[in-house]
Amino acid sequence: MSAPTEPQSPVLTAHRAGLIGCRSCGRVWPQQETHCHRCGAELVPPDRRGLQAVWAWLIAGLIAYIPANVFPMMSTQTFAGLAGNSEATILGGVIELIHYGSWDIAIIVFVASIVVPVGKFIAIGWLAMVAGRPANVEQAHTRLKVYEVVEFIGRWSMIDVFVVAILSALVQLGFVASIKPGPAAVSFALSVAFTMLSAQSFDARLIWRGLPLRSRAATHRTE
Amino acid sequence: MSTEPSYDLATGRGLIACPSCDALHLREDMAPGETARCIRCGHVLAKPREGAFVQLIALAFTSMVLLIGAVFFPFLEVSTFGFGNASSLFDVALAFADGVLLPLVIAVLAMIIGLPIARAFLLVYTLAPLAQGRPPYRHAATAFRWSEALRPWSMAEIFVIGTAVALVKVAGLASVHLGPAFWAFCALIFVNLASRSFMCRTSIWDALEQSGQAVDDRDPSGTSSEVQHRPASLADPQAGA
Numbered sequence: 001m002s003a004p005t006e007p008q009s010p011v012l013t014a015h016r017a018g019l020i021g022c023r024s025c026g027r028v029w030p031q032q033e034t035h036c037h038r039c040g041a042e043l044v045p046p047d048r049r050g051l052q053a054v055w056a057w058l059i060a061g062l063i064a065y066i067p068a069n070v071f072p073m074m075s076t077q078t079f080a081g082l083a084g085n086s087e088a089t090i091l092g093g094v095i096e097l098i099h100y101g102s103w104d105i106a107i108i109v110f111v112a113s114i115v116v117p118v119g120k121f122i123a124i125g126w127l128a129m130v131a132g133r134p135a136n137v138e139q140a141h142t143r144l145k146v147y148e149v150v151e152f153i154g155r156w157s158m159i160d161v162f163v164v165a166i167l168s169a170l171v172q173l174g175f176v177a178s179i180k181p182g183p184a185a186v187s188f189a190l191s192v193a194f195t196m197l198s199a200q201s202f203d204a205r206l207i208w209r210g211l212p213l214r215s216r217a218a219t220h221r222t223e
Numbered sequence: 224m225s226t227e228p229s230y231d232l233a234t235g236r237g238l239i240a241c242p243s244c245d246a247l248h249l250r251e252d253m254a255p256g257e258t259a260r261c262i263r264c265g266h267v268l269a270k271p272r273e274g275a276f277v278q279l280i281a282l283a284f285t286s287m288v289l290l291i292g293a294v295f296f297p298f299l300e301v302s303t304f305g306f307g308n309a310s311s312l313f314d315v316a317l318a319f320a321d322g323v324l325l326p327l328v329i330a331v332l333a334m335i336i337g338l339p340i341a342r343a344f345l346l347v348y349t350l351a352p353l354a355q356g357r358p359p360y361r362h363a364a365t366a367f368r369w370s371e372a373l374r375p376w377s378m379a380e381i382f383v384i385g386t387a388v389a390l391v392k393v394a395g396l397a398s399v400h401l402g403p404a405f406w407a408f409c410a411l412i413f414v415n416l417a418s419r420s421f422m423c424r425t426s427i428w429d430a431l432e433q434s435g436q437a438v439d440d441r442d443p444s445g446t447s448s449e450v451q452h453r454p455a456s457l458a459d460p461q462a463g464a
Contacts, residue, residue, distance in 0.1 A: 011263045012247050014240035017232055019247075021240020024368055025428040026268065028235030028247070038432050039368045046245055097392070105391045108384070144243070144264055151375075158334070158378055162385025163392065165331045169315040170301050171393060186327050196375060205245040208263065 013208070015046055023203075046205035048132045057198030058124050061191045065117060068188035074164050078177045089184065090114065090160065113160040113188065116153055120195050123150045124202065131206035143207045151199050157192045161185055239425070241266050259425075269425035276354040276430075282418040283343040283350075289407045289414065290340050297402035299386070301393065311404060312336065338377040339411070345370035353430045364431055371424065380412045 014021035019028050024041035033043055044050060072087035088096055090113050097106035123146050130143065164185045171179040230237030230249055239248045241261040248268060253259060255273040260266065272278075297311050316332055349367040352359050360366075386408075390399055 013245040014235070014238070014247050015245055017247055019232070019235045019238070019240070021242070021245055021247075023242045024371070026239045026242055026425060027428070028238040028240050030234055038428060039364050041368055093392075100391075102391050105388050108388060141264075155375055155378055156381055156384075158381050159385045159388060161327075162331065162335075162378075162382050163389045165315075165328070166299070166386055166389040167393060169310055170299055170389070170399075171397070177397070181324055181327065186324070189327060189330060200375070204243045204264075208244045208246075 011208075013205075015205075015209075020045055023205075044203065046203055046209055048206065050201070050203050051128050051131060051206070053201040054124065054128045054198050057194050057201060058121065058128070061117075061194035061198060062121060064187045064191035064194060065121075068184045068191050071184040071187070072182035073160065073184045073188070074168060074179050074181050076171075076177065076179050087182065090188070093160075109160060109163070112157050116157050117191065117195065120150055120154060120157075120199070123147075124195065124198055127202060127207075130210075131202070132209045135207075135210040140207050140210070144204065147199075147202065147204055147207065154192070154196045154199050157195075158189070161189045161192070239268060241268060270423045271426045272421055272423065275421040275423060275426065276350045278421045279418060280347055280350050280354060282414050282421070283346045286411055286414045286418070287340060287343045289411050290336055290343075293404040293407040293411070294336055296404040296407070298404040299390075299402055300400040301397045311402075334376060334378045335382045335408075338373050339379055342370045342373050342377055349427065349431070353427070353434060356434075358434050359431055364428075367427060367431065379408055380415065383408050383412060 014028050018031055020031050020033065020043050021028050022036035022039060022041055022043055025036060025039040027036055027038045029036065029043060031045070035041070036043055069090055072089055073093055075087040090109075094106050094110045094114075097103075097109060127143060127147055127150075135143070164181045168179045168181045171177055232238075237250050239250055240246070241248065241264060243266040244261060244264040246261055246263045248259075248261070253269060253271050255271050258270040259268040261268055294312050298315075299310065312332065312335075316328060345366040348360060349363045349370065352363075383405075386405060393399055
């Protein structure tokens with residue numbers, strides 16, 4: 001890993017050189033180009049305007065996360081409802097697992113469907129607020145680390161959706177027991193997808209835009 | 224290694240911008256096995272490996288075979304009080320074909336089966352001609368870009384963990400046996416890991432660019448195929464501009 005050893009001299013970026021870099025393949029083009037001629041991706045300048053998409057997806061994800069916690073994830077019917085007909089929300093499912101004594105699985109589900117989504121909302125919101133603001137090199141590296149963690153971990157929240165899908169497909173034993181997915185499964189899946197899109201539309205290059213132009217320059221520029 | 228300027232700050236020729244932090248780097252020849260990292264953020268810019276294209280094609284075919292097996296072989300078998308139910312993913316899809324939750328099932332199947340197969344196909348489409356030293360097929364660049372864009376959405380490994388959780392939840396209700404499709408998914412995780420270690424996007428983009436595809440009117444290609452990163456510097460920079 002390359003440690004932050006270079007801050008003595010500021011790094012020339014494509015943006016400062018009057019060029020534009022392709023985020024998909026890395027090729028560099030003159031600033032007036034709109035599409036990368038090599039891979040066909042759209043060329044987007046590192047600009048705080050791009051954060052609007054991040055906020056939009058993040059809010060969509062937050063909205064979808066509310067019904068995901070209120071409505072049941074799945075409903076279990078045993079002996080055609082005679083022996084019990086239980087509906088479990090996300091949190092209810094975790095508590096149920098603890099009652100079974102399977103702490104490890106309970107922790108996996110709790111982390112994947114509560115800790116990770118909530119942490120992701122906070123982390124993306126924080127990144128979108130500080131992106132492009134003045135920073136020093138250590139702060140930029142912290143932000144990059146947060147972004148990498150968010151991007152890596154986001155997909156893992158889908159575990160709970162898969163659990164519901166597998167259980168409801170598998171436990172169709174007619175009279176004895178059957179499991180049906182609840183409305184929360186759909187809205188939770190949507191919430192995870194929206195926050196993944198939010199993280200993807202965040203432009204990591206903005207993290208570095210706030211670095212001072214000269215290494216020891218105390219004059220932090222606001223733009 | 225070259226002393227003459229092999230880059231152009233006006234047109235961006237011979238330069239690479241780090242996709243993660245926008246720092247400019249010069250394109251240079253790399254020996255197989257080397258890894259190039261961004262000087263500022265440490266993002267891996269290129270890591271060419273010997274014979275990577277052939278390996279990637281082989282791994283893509285492997286994952287296609289595994290995925291097709293995973294669709295039709297039984298995934299899990301559950302039984303209690305003599306009621307049994309062995310289901311393949313294909314059965315699951317049929318069982319939900321008329322329910323209100325059809326969109327959810329389609330999304331789940333797309334993430335665990337559809338997208339991985341699509342990615343494997345796109346990768347083979349891109350790399351097969353390149354591995355044989357022939358010009359790429361039409362729209363190969365688009366195919367490869369899509370293959371990379373779909374990467375976060377193919378979730379086979381998450382599905383395996385989800386299965387483990389589901390097994391624990393259902394254990395009190397019925398006895399469960401794992402079917403061949405489950406093991407296919409487990410194998411798929413390792414195939415994906417191997418594929419990732421051979422994947423170097425920069426090498427593939429460079430190969431696409433240099434193998435005769437007209438990517439840039441300023442950049443007449445085909446001038447040299449033996450020098451990896453310097454065709455543009457050998458040609459007249461203003462040829463078509």
